[in-house]
Amino acid sequence: MHTLPSIRKIFEGVATRAEMFRMFNRHRGDPAVVENDAEHLFAGERFEIAEREHDYMLEILPPLWMRADMFAMREFMTDNVTSIFFALLVDGRKRFFHAYCNLSDKGSVERMRAAIIARESRPAKAMTRDERLEHIWSSTHDDYRGYAGKGWPASLQGRRTVLVYCGGLGTVLKPLCDLTDDEIAAKLPVQLRHLPALAA
Incomplete structure (x- = not known):
């Protein structure tokens, strides 16, 4: 979980x-x-x-x-x-x-x-990594997100997953928390991609 x-x-x-x-x-x-x-x-x-x-x-x-x-x-x-x-x-x-x-x-x-x-109240617009992941989860259509089920390793079952494009592998399901910075940027709306990172 x-x-x-x-x-x-x-x-x-x-x-x-x-x-x-x-x-x-x-x-x-x-x-x-x-x-x-x-x-x-x-x-x-x-x-x-x-x-x-x-x-x-x-x-x-x-x-x-x-x-x-x-x-x-x-x-x-x-x-x-x-x-x-x-x-x-x-x-x-x-x-x-x-x-x-x-x-x-x-x-x-x-x-x-x-x-x-x-x-x-913070003066500059910025997002933490967690906020970026939550925004992706909130804005991704149900058809492109889900939960790791029985086919996944036991340690990952129940985790949130999203479809991402992984180059030569094509589009694959990946645990949301494991997205790379580039994958996060690709899934965010253009206006949010370049906001500075904020410490949690």
Whole structure:
């Protein structure tokens, strides 16, 4: 199984409504989801959305709770994990974010809020290697990504895989975490390929 950091940005840029709904289902097919043990997959994920998507989600159902700059969805994704929508002032500009927080952890929402502001307040646009991999996973069509199954070595089973072009070998499935810098660059949108690397 793949391990994930506690709070992680999974998409660079402002997600459209279609991209937002795709990311809600980005773990479909993961063995942990099948086994109903997916809390660790969702809790801590976050990405930016537009104001209209924020407001759209607020109007779908009455929120579980609402505070000055955030609200929680009434429907839970898994166990104690639900969607939190933020409207945050970042460097003097209001921006909107979606995140999954585990509400059984009393400080998770405030930690997420602080992490978003800290990460998005950095003056230069840059991405960590993990953020690049998460963006690739979030934006790759389901037909071109999946999970290593029984045909893979036992140590790799359950890991996320993506199709990549490997020169003379053609297009092959490769574990997401094993992509080279060149393979990562080739799979990123042009506008993200040359962003400077940021230490995790």
